[in-house]
Amino acid sequence: MPPEPGTADDFESGLKPLWLRAQAGDEAAYRECLGRLAVRLRGYLRRRMQSLPDDLEDLVQETLLALHLQRGTYDPDVAVSAWALAIARHKLVDLWRRRGRRDALHDAIDDVDESLLVAVPQEADTQRDLGRLLEELPAAQRTAIVLTKIEGLSVAEASRRTGASESAIKVQVHRGLKKLAALVREG
Secondary structure, three states, rough: OOOOOOOHHHHHHHHHHHEEEEHHOHHHHHHHHHHHHHHHHHHHHHHHHHOOOHHHHHHHHHHHHHHHHHHHHOOOOOOHHHHHHHHHHHHHHHHHHHHHHHHHHOOOOOOOOOOOOOOOOOEEEEEEEEHHHOOOOOOOHHHHHHHHHHOOOOHHHHHHHHHHHHHHHHHHHHHHHHHHHHHHOOO
C-alpha cells in the first residue's frame, strides 16, 4: 500500500531514492534532495526557533552544510529525513548553547536607563560633548543611536536606511546606550 500523500512516509519515499542517487554521484538528484530537505528543515526549525527568527536561515544553511560534510556517515537503513532532522537537532542545541553563553553576558535591552543619556542639544557645549561621546562608539552603534534616538526614526526606518535588520538595529542601540552610560559615569 503506497503512503498517503502529504505524510512523512510520502516525503521519505520521494526523498530516499533521490538521496541514494545523490550518494552515487547524481548531482541533479543531490540538488533536488537538498532543496526538499531545506524546505523541511525550515519548517522544523521555525517552530523551535520562535525566539531566534533572525538565526533561522543561518541554521538551515549550517545544517545543510553538515549534511553535505557528513553524507559519508549516512546509513541506508535509516530514513534520510530522520537522519537530517537529527543533525538539525544537534545544530539547534549547539546554537542554544552558544546563544545562552553569549546572551548571559548581556543585560536585557530594557535594563539601560536612557534618562542617564538625555542630552538637550540646545547649547553648543552639550552638542559637542555628545558628539565626542558618540565618537567613542563603533560606527554601527553610533549610526543606530543617531538615527533612532537623535533623529527620531523608528527601528524599521533605521533598518531600511542602513540595510541592517531590525534586530541588529535594536542590538546596536542597546549596546551603544550601555557604552555611553558607562562613558558618562566614568566622565
